[in-house]
Amino acid sequence: MSINIQKNQWLKTTVVLCSFLWGFSLSAAEAIQSLDLTPTKLSFKASDKKTATLKTTGTTEVTITSIKITGTNKGEFTFSTAPDKNCGGKLAGGKDCTITITFSPDLKAAGARTAALEVVAADDPKFAYKVDLTGTAGTATPTDAAGPTVDLKPNPVDFGNQPVKTPSKEKIVTLTNTGQADLLKISLKITGDNSKDFAFTTDPADISVAPPKYTCGGTLAPKAKCQIKITCTPAAAGARKATLEVTSNAKSSPDKVDLTGTGTEAVQAATATLTPAAVDFKTQAVKTPSAEKTVTLKNTGKTDLTKLSVNITGDKDFTTTNDCGTTLAAGKTCQIKISLTPKTAGDKKATVEVKSDKTSLDKAELTGTGTEVAQSTTATLTPAAVDFKNQAVNKPSAAKSVTLKNTSKTDLTKLSISITGDKDYTTTNDCGTTLAAGKTCKINISLTPKTAGDKTATLEAKSDKTSLGKVELTGIGGDSTPTTTAGKVTADPAKPDFGNVIVKTSTNKTVTLTNSGKDDVKDLQITLADATGEFTTTSTSSTCGSTLGAGKSCAVEITFMPKSVEKREATLNVASGKTSLVKVPLMGMGVEYPSLKALAIDLTATGGNPVETTVKINGGVSLADPIDFKSSLTVKKNQPIIISAMISSLPEQDIGKEIDIIAIGYYVREPDLKKADAPSAENCDPSLVTNVEQGGYYIVKNDNPQDYCDWIVDGGAEGGWCVDHKTRDKEQATKHYVEKWDKNLATLEPLYTVVPDENGSLILSEQNKMVMYQGTIDGTGHVCVYMGYRTLAEGEGTPVFLIFNEDPLMIRVTD
Numbered sequence: 001m002s003i004n005i006q007k008n009q010w011l012k013t014t015v016v017l018c019s020f021l022w023g024f025s026l027s028a029a030e031a032i033q034s035l036d037l038t039p040t041k042l043s044f045k046a047s048d049k050k051t052a053t054l055k056t057t058g059t060t061e062v063t064i065t066s067i068k069i070t071g072t073n074k075g076e077f078t079f080s081t082a083p084d085k086n087c088g089g090k091l092a093g094g095k096d097c098t099i100t101i102t103f104s105p106d107l108k109a110a111g112a113r114t115a116a117l118e119v120v121a122a123d124d125p126k127f128a129y130k131v132d133l134t135g136t137a138g139t140a141t142p143t144d145a146a147g148p149t150v151d152l153k154p155n156p157v158d159f160g161n162q163p164v165k166t167p168s169k170e171k172i173v174t175l176t177n178t179g180q181a182d183l184l185k186i187s188l189k190i191t192g193d194n195s196k197d198f199a200f201t202t203d204p205a206d207i208s209v210a211p212p213k214y215t216c217g218g219t220l221a222p223k224a225k226c227q228i229k230i231t232c233t234p235a236a237a238g239a240r241k242a243t244l245e246v247t248s249n250a251k252s253s254p255d256k257v258d259l260t261g262t263g264t265e266a267v268q269a270a271t272a273t274l275t276p277a278a279v280d281f282k283t284q285a286v287k288t289p290s291a292e293k294t295v296t297l298k299n300t301g302k303t304d305l306t307k308l309s310v311n312i313t314g315d316k317d318f319t320t321t322n323d324c325g326t327t328l329a330a331g332k333t334c335q336i337k338i339s340l341t342p343k344t345a346g347d348k349k350a351t352v353e354v355k356s357d358k359t360s361l362d363k364a365e366l367t368g369t370g371t372e373v374a375q376s377t378t379a380t381l382t383p384a385a386v387d388f389k390n391q392a393v394n395k396p397s398a399a400k401s402v403t404l405k406n407t408s409k410t411d412l413t414k415l416s417i418s419i420t421g422d423k424d425y426t427t428t429n430d431c432g433t434t435l436a437a438g439k440t441c442k443i444n445i446s447l448t449p450k451t452a453g454d455k456t457a458t459l460e461a462k463s464d465k466t467s468l469g470k471v472e473l474t475g476i477g478g479d480s481t482p483t484t485t486a487g488k489v490t491a492d493p494a495k496p497d498f499g500n501v502i503v504k505t506s507t508n509k510t511v512t513l514t515n516s517g518k519d520d521v522k523d524l525q526i527t528l529a530d531a532t533g534e535f536t537t538t539s540t541s542s543t544c545g546s547t548l549g550a551g552k553s554c555a556v557e558i559t560f561m562p563k564s565v566e567k568r569e570a571t572l573n574v575a576s577g578k579t580s581l582v583k584v585p586l587m588g589m590g591v592e593y594p595s596l597k598a599l600a601i602d603l604t605a606t607g608g609n610p611v612e613t614t615v616k617i618n619g620g621v622s623l624a625d626p627i628d629f630k631s632s633l634t635v636k637k638n639q640p641i642i643i644s645a646m647i648s649s650l651p652e653q654d655i656g657k658e659i660d661i662i663a664i665g666y667y668v669r670e671p672d673l674k675k676a677d678a679p680s681a682e683n684c685d686p687s688l689v690t691n692v693e694q695g696g697y698y699i700v701k702n703d704n705p706q707d708y709c710d711w712i713v714d715g716g717a718e719g720g721w722c723v724d725h726k727t728r729d730k731e732q733a734t735k736h737y738v739e740k741w742d743k744n745l746a747t748l749e750p751l752y753t754v755v756p757d758e759n760g761s762l763i764l765s766e767q768n769k770m771v772m773y774q775g776t777i778d779g780t781g782h783v784c785v786y787m788g789y790r791t792l793a794e795g796e797g798t799p800v801f802l803i804f805n806e807d808p809l810m811i812r813v814t815d
Helices: 142-146 204-208
Strands: 009-018 022-031 035-038 041-044 049-056 062-070 077-081 089-091 096-103 111-121 128-137 150-153 157-163 171-177 187-191 198-200 225-232 238-247 255-264 272-275 278-285 293-299 308-314 318-322 333-340 346-356 359-371 379-382 385-392 400-406 415-421 425-429 440-447 453-463 466-478 489-492 497-502 507-515 524-529 553-560 567-576 579-591 598-602 609-611 615-623 632-636 641-649 659-669 696-698 752-754 771-775 781-792 799-805 809-814
Touching (some): 035 128, 041 049, 041 096, 062 077, 077 111, 096 128, 150 238, 157 171, 187 198, 198 238, 225 238, 225 255, 272 346, 272 359, 278 293, 278 333, 278 466, 308 318, 318 346, 333 346, 333 359, 379 453, 385 453, 400 466, 415 425, 425 453, 440 453, 440 466, 489 567, 489 579, 507 579, 553 567, 615 632, 615 781, 615 799, 615 809, 641 781, 641 809
Parallel strands (some): 009 659, 022 659, 041 128, 157 255, 385 466, 497 579, 632 809
Antiparallel strands (some): 009 781, 049 096, 062 089, 062 111, 077 096, 111 128, 150 171, 171 225, 187 238, 198 225, 238 255, 308 346, 318 333, 379 400, 400 440, 415 453, 425 440, 524 567, 567 579, 598 609, 615 641, 641 771, 659 696, 659 752, 659 781
16 A cells, blocks of 8 residues: 655655664655745735734744745835744744734825735745735825834833843834934933833933934934933832833824833842762772762752752763752752762862852862772683672671682682771682682672771782782661561562653552561551652552551552653652661653654555544654753764654543554665765655665564563553564564565554454553663664554454654764
8 A cells, every 4th residue: 555645745755764773664744835824915004014924834944045025016015024033044843933014105106006925945946935915005195295204113122021220231222214304303201100110321301412412313314313222220020111202293293112121039149058068989990880979959048949950070980960950949958979980090080069040059079099900811700899888887788799700721729819998898708719710609798887987898819829800899887777576578679760751741650568577567657758759659559558467568659750851769768667677769760752743644545645633752862871852863873872752642542453563764874865964854765775785674673572562551561552462583573674665554564563452442541651772873874763553454454544753753873
């Protein structure tokens, strides 16, 4: 089945792919007309001003090459565009601008006037968008024809927001005599409710003095101009308004200009503290992340801190995350977590600084030392560093293992394992005194802090006094936690990760608490520690009561709704009275996806027919770090990226039919690009491929089909879209399709096929999960990505409906 060209519509079929890794391709429809100019006709009287609106019809940016007046009486019509909505140059997709047309007929000749406003765009320079202009000029009287006339611009004049009792910058009003006689007896004054808030920059009485300070003297010749300079000094907060009045011998006198402004209260200086003021990471193995250290930011002022930013200057080996968001309320605190991963050996210094709206609040100094971890050429110790994180004082940690491997061809003899540094670390091993060639053994390490504070040490393995390698040990002694006899409570999952969630939408996860002890847990307390309030739970979302019986379980449902694009962390605390039982770390990431235009096509119509739909498609491509999804991105070859998408519907839909999930792409290699300087839809053209073995249409699917099961479905892998879907075997799943796409939507191979659940439902709602690809692209060129689904006729498997993103996600891959 193919899709025909509809009236006034170019159906553009494009296929795209993330070349060597995965991809998919589809078709997209674009209208020939990229602009809409309304209305198509305007009728004027003398001196009338009327407006026309120019708007892009799609999501693609359009370049405006010319705007002009044509026709028989083009000299009697003029146009202008609003400064904040300039129609010249480029007009973004989905945006509009305003064109103001003024009719100024020659009063010496009465009668009808005709002209046209014409707009030309770069995508079709031979086609002009037009508004027909008509007007009527009455017979001029001798006085009108010969007298002076006043033109004041701009009108109105807005001074915007201005601090109370603080003078604004000058704004200039230009007075022009557009008549044919001298403008005489010019005088100025400011009137109105807040006239005292507006002032001339010199005494208005001086206006008639020669030479005038305003340049507007008592007389203004025909076609001459002069300037009137005004300032605004709000006496109080709120809207301020007045009127500039110009009196003269013109028939229109007094001529007026509206003056407006808004008084704003001075913002109290922001005050905040960072504690501690200095953080020392001591020694840290090269290329090994340290344990996180925390700095607390407290708003010590009486007003909210807004537009917060946290930055590190100095050594780039320090990294930071925080839960501060962009606003911190008065008296509140947030945490900044810092880690050191030395790239090289030596001293490391940096400064973490917090700002509010570019104003520095406080700084903390960061120090540490990168150390090389020598490794034997005959043996390896892995991992090279072990972090025990926080551990209660006088309480042994769980053992952590290090593996010693003999990589030589001879036995290692006279083996010894030792720890230097903090004495709170202990070790056991099964290595003995000899380790045969190619064999491994385990070294178990435990931390039992005797006091609070940082704990560092070094584990070293030797063979006959020759060092085989070292492992850096780190940890923190924390407050001791009393042992409870009420029961042993565990959480599943132990570390819930909510993944990427769109800002201001929510997702839920359930934590199951199990009492595996022999006694009941009484006075069960469940609380959330979350500085930002983005993780929530309620008593109605929990099946846990005040007592958790021995061997029993209960569930707590947690909701994550991010407020901004940032990584978020919180802790679910479970206690028996005041005795802590388990702390469950929560994490999630707030993201925003660009909106992609959804195209829906009825495949039962001859040639296919675009139809209306409530389905929305959001998606983007981002670097793996930091995450910031965009509809197009330029990346380096082999640079880690994430491609993520979501299809949703509000109100929700029950599709109720078998469907194909499609994920398709088209890869154009470097030599074949039409536009190489940036991601461009011009490169989403199958005809550009000259070497099918290197570019073309690909489908690449992960070996584990469950990786896709959370896309567009409530219930994840347990229900909905993943029920009974037809998975391919490993060989088929990793196959590359390097032939060019034949553009046949009916036979396009799907990523997988799914069927309705046992109730005959496939629900598409507003809280759908996302399919995500995370990895690298190992070839240079251009990738265009499309995704969507198509419904199938019952019992036949024939596609009857197709929906996908008309605007592709675009990735430019460079060396």
